[in-house]
Amino acid sequence: MADIKSLIAEFEKVALNPAKSAAELKKETGKKLIGMFPYHLPEEIVYAAGMLPVGMWGGQTEIKLSNKYLQSFCCSMIKANFEMGMNKTYQKVLDGVVMAAYCDTLKCICEDWKVAVTDMPLIAMYYPQNRKIAAAIDYMGAEFKKAQEQLEAIAGKKVTEADLEAAWEVYEAYRAESRKFVKLVAKMPKTLNATVRHLVIKAAWFMDKKVYTEKLAALNAAIEAAPAEEFNGKKVLVEGIMVEPIALLDAFVENDVCIIGDDLSHQSRMFRIEGRKEGTVYEKMAYRIADAYADPLLLDEKKEHGKELIDMVKEYGADGVVVCAMKFCDPEEYDYPIFKEELEAANIPVLYMEIEQQMESVGQYKTRIQAFAETLA
Amino acid sequence: MEQKEKLSSKQMLNDLMADHYQSALDAKADGKLVAWATSIAPQELLTTMGINVVYPENQAAAIGARKEAQKFIDHSEGRGYSVDLCSYARVNFGYQQLKKSESQDIPMPDFIYSCSNICHTVLKWYENLAKELNIPLIIFDLPFNHTYDVQDHAAKYMKGQIEEAIKRLETISTKHYGKKVEFDHDKFKAVMEQSNATSQMWKDATMVAKAKPSPLNGFDLFNYMAGIVTNRGTKAGYEVFKAWKEELEAKAAAGLGPWKPGEEEKFRVMWDGIACWPYLGSTYKGLKNNGINMVTSTYPDSWTILYDNGDIEGMAKAYSGIYCNSNLQNGVDRITRIVNEYSLDGIVFHSNRSCKLLDFRQFEQQRQIEEKTGVATVLFDGDQTDPRAFSTEQYNTRIQAFLETLENKKEERRKG
Ligand code: SF4
Ligand code: SF4
Numbered sequence: 047m048a049d050i051k052s053l054i055a056e057f058e059k060v061a062l063n064p065a066k067s068a069a070e071l072k073k074e075t076g077k078k079l080i081g082m083f084p085y086h087l088p089e090e091i092v093y094a095a096g097m098l099p100v101g102m103w104g105g106q107t108e109i110k111l112s113n114k115y116l117q118s119f120c121c122s123m124i125k126a127n128f129e130m131g132m133n134k135t136y137q138k139v140l141d142g143v144v145m146a147a148y149c150d151t152l153k154c155i156c157e158d159w160k161v162a163v164t165d166m167p168l169i170a171m172y173y174p175q176n177r178k179i180a181a182a183i184d185y186m187g188a189e190f191k192k193a194q195e196q197l198e199a200i201a202g203k204k205v206t207e208a209d210l211e212a213a214w215e216v217y218e219a220y221r222a223e224s225r226k227f228v229k230l231v232a233k234m235p236k237t238l239n240a241t242v243r244h245l246v247i248k249a250a251w252f253m254d255k256k257v258y259t260e261k262l263a264a265l266n267a268a269i270e271a272a273p274a275e276e277f278n279g280k281k282v283l284v285e286g287i288m289v290e291p292i293a294l295l296d297a298f299v300e301n302d303v304c305i306i307g308d309d310l311s312h313q314s315r316m317f318r319i320e321g322r323k324e325g326t327v328y329e330k331m332a333y334r335i336a337d338a339y340a341d342p343l344l345l346d347e348k349k350e351h352g353k354e355l356i357d358m359v360k361e362y363g364a365d366g367v368v369v370c371a372m373k374f375c376d377p378e379e380y381d382y383p384i385f386k387e388e389l390e391a392a393n394i395p396v397l398y399m400e401i402e403q404q405m406e407s408v409g410q411y412k413t414r415i416q417a418f419a420e421t422l423a
Numbered sequence: 424m425e426q427k428e429k430l431s432s433k434q435m436l437n438d439l440m441a442d443h444y445q446s447a448l449d450a451k452a453d454g455k456l457v458a459w460a461t462s463i464a465p466q467e468l469l470t471t472m473g474i475n476v477v478y479p480e481n482q483a484a485a486i487g488a489r490k491e492a493q494k495f496i497d498h499s500e501g502r503g504y505s506v507d508l509c510s511y512a513r514v515n516f517g518y519q520q521l522k523k524s525e526s527q528d529i530p531m532p533d534f535i536y537s538c539s540n541i542c543h544t545v546l547k548w549y550e551n552l553a554k555e556l557n558i559p560l561i562i563f564d565l566p567f568n569h570t571y572d573v574q575d576h577a578a579k580y581m582k583g584q585i586e587e588a589i590k591r592l593e594t595i596s597t598k599h600y601g602k603k604v605e606f607d608h609d610k611f612k613a614v615m616e617q618s619n620a621t622s623q624m625w626k627d628a629t630m631v632a633k634a635k636p637s638p639l640n641g642f643d644l645f646n647y648m649a650g651i652v653t654n655r656g657t658k659a660g661y662e663v664f665k666a667w668k669e670e671l672e673a674k675a676a677a678g679l680g681p682w683k684p685g686e687e688e689k690f691r692v693m694w695d696g697i698a699c700w701p702y703l704g705s706t707y708k709g710l711k712n713n714g715i716n717m718v719t720s721t722y723p724d725s726w727t728i729l730y731d732n733g734d735i736e737g738m739a740k741a742y743s744g745i746y747c748n749s750n751l752q753n754g755v756d757r758i759t760r761i762v763n764e765y766s767l768d769g770i771v772f773h774s775n776r777s778c779k780l781l782d783f784r785q786f787e788q789q790r791q792i793e794e795k796t797g798v799a800t801v802l803f804d805g806d807q808t809d810p811r812a813f814s815t816e817q818y819n820t821r822i823q824a825f826l827e828t829l830e831n832k833k834e835e836r837r838k839g
Contacts, residue, residue, distance in 0.1 A: 115786050117774060119507060147567045150543045154783030156569055157751035161787055170569035174580060175539060175546055176562055181583020185566075188576035345546050345562060349554035374507050376779065380547035383503035384554060398503075 049268040054242055057249040067252040068100050068139040081136055083145035085311060085343050086335060091194050094213035095201040101251025102127050103288055103312055104403045115158045121374040122402040124155055131163035142200045146171040148343045149377050169196045175345040178336045186332035210327040220259045221317035227262055228314060230269045232306055235277040240298035240305040247313050280419045281306035283358055286370035288312030290403055297412040301419050307362040309355060315341050342377040351381050352388030359394050365422040366395035373400045395422055432667035436650050439663050443653045450475040451530030456599050461545045462652045464538035465742055467618055470656035471611040472592050477529040481652050483514040487700030487808035489526035496809060509777040510809040512548040534595055538563040540748045542780040559595055561588050565743040571753050573740040581739030614656055615732045621661040622727050625651045628668035629723035633765050636680030636688035638671045641717030642707045645698045651726040681716045689714030690829045693761055696773035696781055701810040709822045718765050721746045751784050755791045762796045769799035769829050776806040799832055801825035
């Protein structure tokens with residue numbers, strides 16, 4: 047248990063202070079850091095170029111400068127990113143930024159960024175939505191190649207096939223270990239409460255993935271060796287882009303509600319797809335996009351988001367689903383009415399909460415989570 | 424022999440639209456395939472296959488203009504659709520369930536045909552339709568152009584999608600009709616030719632507005648737009664725009680302006696964004712009463728899809744390179760060109776609550792264009808179909824301030 051506690055503490059320390067952690071990472075490794083906007087991006091290539099990808103998922107900052115570019119109805123996460131580009135928070139540690147237009151907001155942000163944040167290289171990408179056809183795989187290959195050239199320029203180093211292969215292996219190992227971790231939460235729902243679970247996963251965004259994976263493997267092993275915890279609270283799945291601020295996660299903990307599994311872009315959607323074994327690294331990266339399922343950021347002809355949630359509820363033995371809808375997020379808002387009806391038809395309780403990253407108080411959420419937990423059988 | 428009276432282009436347009444909707448309804452009743460498509464999708468493939476197609480955006484606009492949107496919007500919101508989503512989608516989701524509108528009915532689709540060159544939103548919207556109606560979804564995903572021009576690898580991806588779509592259309596048709604249906608490549612060439620000709624005629628007609636005064640009252644653009652959305656691939660569409668062009672040219676030659684004689688076009692402006700359909704009258708009057716004529720918008724170019732016949736990659740580039748899908752710099756340059764070519768005095772920016780794609784670049788666009796061209800600009804809050812998101816009072820106040828700037832600038836110019 048001592049092992050578990052101290053490993054968790056390490057992750058918490060990293061995840062609770064992203065800016066500081068990134069600065070330390072840079073100092074300790076001597077490597078350049080590349081900021082990765084939300085959603086699937088070629089992290090493997092960044093890693094192969096001898097640099098480290100760092101997550102950019104908004105955060106707590108006062109929204110001022112970005113109002114010059116964005117109306118009030120822009121999602122809070124991306125607004126925060128934009129603000130921190132404009133107020134130069136990112137420039138303190140990042141050597142470049144990668145973004146891809148996964149939604150209409152991101153298309154524009156990328157364009158505005160070119161004007162508003164000129165002191166950092168920007169790599170603008172597009173990932174295909176018609177993602178399963180051969181032409182899409184080729185298209186992604188061409189996009190990766192272009193991104194690689196830009197990244198090489200920042201790194202001052204050419205990336206070899208061997209570099210890519212090695213990076214791919216690091217990422218596959220990280221994703222496998224992360225998949226294992228989210229399953230293990232069921233064994234220790236108290237220790238790995240909503241907040242802890244979040245911070246352990248989040249820490250990956252601010253560490254060298256190889257180092258992170260080693261530590262996570264140690265944590266996973268320690269959990270496996272430990273006795274299972276008894277837990278009398280309720281277990282829920284969370285759905286959405288991400289769940290923050292931290293106080294919101296604490297509200298789950300305070301109500302004895304365990305996040306037993308997630309369908310979040312910030313978490314499982316990033317690592318739940320296992321890579322294929324054959325092909326070049328570019329192809330394997332592209333097939334991870336082609337093989338993704340029930341991801342609101344990737345077109346899904348069969349629209350299996352609801353089915354996926356229902357399957358997950360069964361698999362994880364969840365009592366209900368809490369939708370943490372990022373306000374003004376189109377992709378999520380289109381999916382919700384459809385999967386809500388499917389979950390209701392399957393008699394699965396759903397709590398819908400609209401969230402913003404810069405919330406002054408989470409009081410009302412606490413009450414709503416409590417009320418929801420009471421209704422769960 | 425009695426001379427058949429020549430129809431005005433407006434009457435022709437009305438007939439064209441009536442026929443468009445009626446033939447789709449008839450086709451459905453006869454058991455023929457019907458598709459729902461986005462407004463700037465490669466209709467050439469559907470036209471070649473002889474598949475009837477209707478455009479939900481166009482229907483939603485009609486529903487909005489006839490002030491019927493709220494009931495459909497309420498229905499969608501009741502099902503959990505957020506008030507923050509595109510109101511065309513909210514109207515359409517409502518219609519898809521209620522299936523009856525006073526303004527304009529459309530047949531239910533047998534499959535969905537969606538092209539992301541106008542926005543990402545339509546991918547999500549149409550994905551939902553396909554799911555709810557349990558019908559096939561054909562999509563064309565045109566990568567947003569972060570570069571100034573469309574890149575070759577993006578055009579190749581689009582070409583791959585066109586080839587894929589052709590196969591799927593054959594499969595859907597074959598299954599539906601119970602007999603083998605093949606894509607006719609010769610007919611495809613003819614359709615491409617017609618589509619280019621109709622596009623060009625549309626563009627030519629709208630360009631007559633360059634004359635000073637402009638013979639075109641730009642709010643008419645919004646009406647004729649329904650024609651180009653629905654009939655870009657038809658000869659009938661071509662004829663309407665030809666007649667319209669001739670009327671405008673005749674007016675221009677006679678030195679006539681946009682309105683009745685005596686109503687002077689004092690200022691010429693461009694409208695950026697979609698109309699406020701439920702408030703067409705108020706938005707129009709707010710300008711006209713002050714002698715401001717909306718001469719043009721980014722619309723004429725958006726449906727000017729031109730490419731060499733038979734050149735699929737060229738076609739892909741034409742669809743991909745439209746204003747909505749272009750980067751900020753490209754957009755600014757286009758509008759700057761419009762300002763110069765149409766001798767504009769100002770620009771009205773519609774900050775459209777529905778359309779994040781157009782909105783989140785608009786502030787910067789406004790700044791850059793002001794700086795480059797020196798024209799007056801104004802931005803107002805509204806929505807294309809949701810009647811709750813527009814205030815006539817706010818609009819008129821903004822237009823008053825705009826008018827003052829226009830007058831001041833004119834005075835400055837006069838003084839040199
Ligand atoms: S997907 Fe949603 S949360 Fe993410 S950038 Fe787009 S609108 Fe914002
Ligand atoms: S209004 Fe904007 S968001 Fe809605 S369909 Fe048109 S382009 Fe897309």
